[in-house]
Amino acid sequence: MSKQCCTPMTSSPLSSSDATDAAAAFKALGDPVRLRLMSVIASAGGEICVCELTPLFDVSGPTVSHHLRVLRSAGLIECERRGTWVYYWPLPDRLRQISTLLSVPESAMAE
Amino acid sequence: MSKQCCTPMTSSPLSSSDATDAAAAFKALGDPVRLRLMSVIASAGGEICVCELTPLFDVSGPTVSHHLRVLRSAGLIECERRGTWVYYWPLPDRLRQISTLLSVPESAMAE
Numbered sequence: 001m002s003k004q005c006c007t008p009m010t011s012s013p014l015s016s017s018d019a020t021d022a023a024a025a026f027k028a029l030g031d032p033v034r035l036r037l038m039s040v041i042a043s044a045g046g047e048i049c050v051c052e053l054t055p056l057f058d059v060s061g062p063t064v065s066h067h068l069r070v071l072r073s074a075g076l077i078e079c080e081r082r083g084t085w086v087y088y089w090p091l092p093d094r095l096r097q098i099s100t101l102l103s104v105p106e107s108a109m110a111e
Numbered sequence: 112m113s114k115q116c117c118t119p120m121t122s123s124p125l126s127s128s129d130a131t132d133a134a135a136a137f138k139a140l141g142d143p144v145r146l147r148l149m150s151v152i153a154s155a156g157g158e159i160c161v162c163e164l165t166p167l168f169d170v171s172g173p174t175v176s177h178h179l180r181v182l183r184s185a186g187l188i189e190c191e192r193r194g195t196w197v198y199y200w201p202l203p204d205r206l207r208q209i210s211t212l213l214s215v216p217e218s219a220m221a222e
Contacts, residue, residue, distance in 0.1 A: 009150035010201070019147040026146065030138030036130040039120035090121070092215040099213035104203040 008103045025098050028074035033059060034067040038090070041077055047089040119214045136209050139185035144170060145178040149201075152188055158200040 029035050040056060041048055054064050071077045075094045079086050140146050151167060152159055165175050182188045190199045
């Protein structure tokens, strides 16, 4: 995504390429289970073992793994295998980027 | 969405119901054309006529209308018909809500 990515969309429309990049992140967050998974990883305060994630969700292990792959492909999390388990952590720059895109300056719009 | 909606997900995990609500907004933004459409409406500085939106996109009028319905169902825009045309405007509170959800306090995480 270009530097323009970090301009709020209330300031200027997105280019096609920036929209394609950001839409991939939003699509990844557009599923309730995946969004909740992202929030658990984001709030873990560091890395979290997949073995701690799976028991929190009412879906199978393979489904959790699938959701984690989607979040990783969208650049929202990263992971590392160590021994038996895979550990996940959030990528804050990507979160900040899409948060800024959606941000509304206090003065910009009255509802 | 409950009040907790407006806590960044880096602070605490989302509840199931808040995740369902926010995921609907992210899903609506998870398509490149729809996201660009949202950015044009958000940056218009007021309301914008559908007649100004359609020529900006390489898709048919009915497709633009479909995308606008999805954004409206997700609570991101509102519209009003006046005479021949429908006029659209952004709902800044909803944008702020999901922006805050993704926001990362400077001190929260080092990449």
